[in-house]
Amino acid sequence: MNKVDQVPAAYRSNAEANREMDDIGRMIRACIQCGTCSGSCPNEFAMDLTPRRLWRLVLLGQEEEIFSSTTFCLCSACYYCTLRCPRGLPLTEAMYRLKQAAARRKVKAYRTSEAFYGSFLESVRRHGRVRESEFMTLYFSAMKNPLLPLRFASLGLKLMAKGKVDLRPPSRGDMRLAALFDKVARLESRQLTRNDR
Amino acid sequence: MRYLYYPGCSLEGSAREYGQATEALMKALGVQMTEVEDWTCCGASAAEARSRLLALALSGRNLALAEQMDHMDILVPCSACYLNLAKSNIEIGTDEHLRAKVNEILAEEGLSVRGKARPRHLLDILATDIGAEAVATGLARPLTGLVVAPYYGCQCLRPLAAFDDPENPQSMKALIEATGAKALAWPMGAKCCGAALMNTKPEVGLTLTGKILENARTADAIVTVCPMCQMNLEAYQKKISKRLASDISISVIYLPQLLGLAMGIDAKELGLDSNLAITPDFRRFLTATTAEAC
Ligand code: SF4
Ligand code: SF4
Numbered sequence: 001m002n003k004v005d006q007v008p009a010a011y012r013s014n015a016e017a018n019r020e021m022d023d024i025g026r027m028i029r030a031c032i033q034c035g036t037c038s039g040s041c042p043n044e045f046a047m048d049l050t051p052r053r054l055w056r057l058v059l060l061g062q063e064e065e066i067f068s069s070t071t072f073c074l075c076s077a078c079y080y081c082t083l084r085c086p087r088g089l090p091l092t093e094a095m096y097r098l099k100q101a102a103a104r105r106k107v108k109a110y111r112t113s114e115a116f117y118g119s120f121l122e123s124v125r126r127h128g129r130v131r132e133s134e135f136m137t138l139y140f141s142a143m144k145n146p147l148l149p150l151r152f153a154s155l156g157l158k159l160m161a162k163g164k165v166d167l168r169p170p171s172r173g174d175m176r177l178a179a180l181f182d183k184v185a186r187l188e189s190r191q192l193t194r195n196d197r
Numbered sequence: 198m199r200y201l202y203y204p205g206c207s208l209e210g211s212a213r214e215y216g217q218a219t220e221a222l223m224k225a226l227g228v229q230m231t232e233v234e235d236w237t238c239c240g241a242s243a244a245e246a247r248s249r250l251l252a253l254a255l256s257g258r259n260l261a262l263a264e265q266m267d268h269m270d271i272l273v274p275c276s277a278c279y280l281n282l283a284k285s286n287i288e289i290g291t292d293e294h295l296r297a298k299v300n301e302i303l304a305e306e307g308l309s310v311r312g313k314a315r316p317r318h319l320l321d322i323l324a325t326d327i328g329a330e331a332v333a334t335g336l337a338r339p340l341t342g343l344v345v346a347p348y349y350g351c352q353c354l355r356p357l358a359a360f361d362d363p364e365n366p367q368s369m370k371a372l373i374e375a376t377g378a379k380a381l382a383w384p385m386g387a388k389c390c391g392a393a394l395m396n397t398k399p400e401v402g403l404t405l406t407g408k409i410l411e412n413a414r415t416a417d418a419i420v421t422v423c424p425m426c427q428m429n430l431e432a433y434q435k436k437i438s439k440r441l442a443s444d445i446s447i448s449v450i451y452l453p454q455l456l457g458l459a460m461g462i463d464a465k466e467l468g469l470d471s472n473l474a475i476t477p478d479f480r481r482f483l484t485a486t487t488a489e490a491c
Contacts, residue, residue: 042389046401074398076405077242078389079355083363092356099246113397117243124255128237130206151399155432162471164211177237180258183302184251 010104017105024058024097030087031055037081037091047071051081051091058094067107072098115142121181128176133166198326201263201271202230203316205278205424206238212275212424214468218453219274219319221466225457226331230272233263239281242393250298256285257299261310274319274453276352276423282316283357318353320368320422320452321360329371337461338486339377345455346381346416347373348409350426351389363387369420369452376459385412390429406430407437410445418448418479420455427451431474448472448479458483 011017038050049057049069057066066072075095082092102110103117119138123130136156140149159165208216223230240255260282263271273279289296290312300309347369354363361368366387373380388409395402406429413419421427431449438444450472457467464483469475 042405043391043394043401046398046404074394074401076351076389076392076394078351078392079363080351080389082356083358096245096249100248103247113246113393116393116397117246120241120243121247121251124206124238124240124243129209130238130241132207132210152396158432158473159211162473164213164471166210177255179305180254180302181251183305184248184254187298187302188248188250 010106017101020097020101020104021058021061021063024094024101025061027094027097028055028058028089028091030089031059032087034086036084036086040080040084041075042078042080043074043076047074055091055094058098066098067102067105068109070109072102073110073113075099112143115139118142125177125181126171126173126175131166131168131170134168134170137170198227199229199231199268200317200322201266201268201314202232203236203239203259203263203271203273203278203282204232205273205275206241207275207424212427214454214471215274215424215427215451217466217468217471218451218457219272221462222453222457222460223272225335225460225462226327228327231266233259233266233271235262239278241277241281245281250302252281253285253288253295253299254302256281257289257310258303258306258308260286260289260312260314260316261303261308263314264311265308269314270322271314271316272319272322273316274422275425276318276350277425279316279318280352280357282314283359286312286314286316288312318360318422320349320353323372323452323456324368325360329375332372332375332456332459335460336375336377338459340455340459340486341377343376343378343418343482344381344416345373345376345378346383346413346419347386348419348421348426348430349386350421350423351387351392353422354387369422372452372456373420376455378455378459381413381416383412383416385409390426392425392429395429395433402429403433403437403440406433407441407445410434410437410447411441413447414445416447417482418450418455420450420452422452428473431472434474446476447474448476449474 033052035052038044038052041051044050049071054071072095077092079092085091103114116139119142120130120135122138123135204216236259240252244252244255289299289310303309349366354361354366370380389405391402391405419430434446454467
């Protein structure tokens with residue numbers, strides 16, 4: 001894939017997408033490749049790239065490799081690397097930035113996480129406070145995988161038995177936080193356009 | 198003692214027993230809590246995975262509401278809510294440009310935030326302000342003979358390290374010992390449970406949680422201070438036992454439930470019926486100690 005020709009739908013221009021990666025690069029510019037982050041990460045065993053190598057690729061601007069790796073999807077925000085990095089770099093935050101960038105680029109490997117977080121936020125937008133069962137219903141329908149609900153069935157039954165399942169059906173609600181969400185979106189797009197000039 | 202109280206969404210849903218126990222315990226300790234009026238979701242780990250500005254706005258809204266009330270220490274039982282509120286509070290308080298942006302968003306609702314509130318984790322308030330002696334003084338049902346593994350998880354400790362050593366935390370030890378129980382010394386107290394990976398990458402989540410449960414074998418119970426940790430540790434024990442081909446089942450309860458039991462609060466009032474992992478042994482222990490108290 002030629003990343004110059006292929007502008008992700010959620011961006012208005014290549015410049016936007018590039019600037020986002022530059023910002024992340026700036027956050028970790030002082031990396032000395034010591035590997036403390038990799039050695040501290042509880043999920044490193046499941047990653048295809050160690051965190052240290054991921055930061056190297058960010059510094060080199062190797063976008064394709066970064067977003068075809070699952071490393072950032074496997075960050076559980078434990079903050080061990082942030083705590084221990086000898087250069088004091090905000091690594092967990094940089095992982096979050098990669099997640100944000102992956103969501104905008106509609107990266108395939110990030111689809112599950114994005115659907116999960118997106119469904120959560122939709123419920124918050126509607127009601128102000130998340131309704132857990134609505135959130136899961138939205139998640140299942142976003143994933144369009146008929147087997148997925150099965151994976152959660154036993155947890156669902158346990159919670160049901162304890163009377164912990166909110167039985168209110170999904171609803172539009174009073175759109176409690178819709179104005180806040182809209183305003184954030186407007187500000188973000190305004191900022192992007194302004195920076196482009 | 199008085200605090201503002203931010204329960205957060207899970208304490209109204211799948212972790213409602215954490216809310217019940219926190220309220221019952223604070224009442225028994227003579228601590229007053231006033232709920233932040235009209236609070237909404239802090240964004241959990243979802244908002245920051247989507248947009249930093251959204252995360253700041255969602256937390257900022259609650260901080261603004263708290264600032265309108267008359268005291269500034271906010272008691273937060275959920276570690277994820279605590280970190281979101283505390284981090285946003287620092288960023289809003291120190292970065293003028295960011296503060297202006299967040300206020301531009303909040304202005305739609307006529308709110309504004311300065312970054313002057315003090316979000317604090319429940320564990321911080323219990324260990325630092327209230328102290329183990331207060332629990333010991335109110336001891337009504339000594340939990341003698343019980344071995345308890347203190348599990349802190351990540352986000353109440355890191356990255357802020359506001360009240361405890363972020364690598365080798367100790368703040369729960371004195372509180373547990375004040376109940377008459379023994380605090381297990383173990384290496385897993387500050388390790389990660391996998392958080393949302395349990396849902397998005399279950400294999401990884403089960404591995405992480407499995408390691409914690411395996412290491413708690415010599416304990417009678419694990420205590421937690423976060424709804425997400427609690428759920429990961431209590432809800433998947435059968436699956437993990439199968440994977441490890443060995444029975445790792447153990448009681449998992451919230452810290453205020455443990456302290457509340459020791460202070461003689463009724464198990465029902467502490468929401469113990471709602472926990473997903475209470476072993477028959479633990480129930481027997483409770484019945485026996487109740488009888489003793491009577
Ligand atoms: S710990 Fe910090 S300096 Fe070391 S490799 Fe990781 S990011 Fe670079
Ligand atoms: S914050 Fe993320 S990348 Fe860093 S050590 Fe924890 S899981 Fe690994």
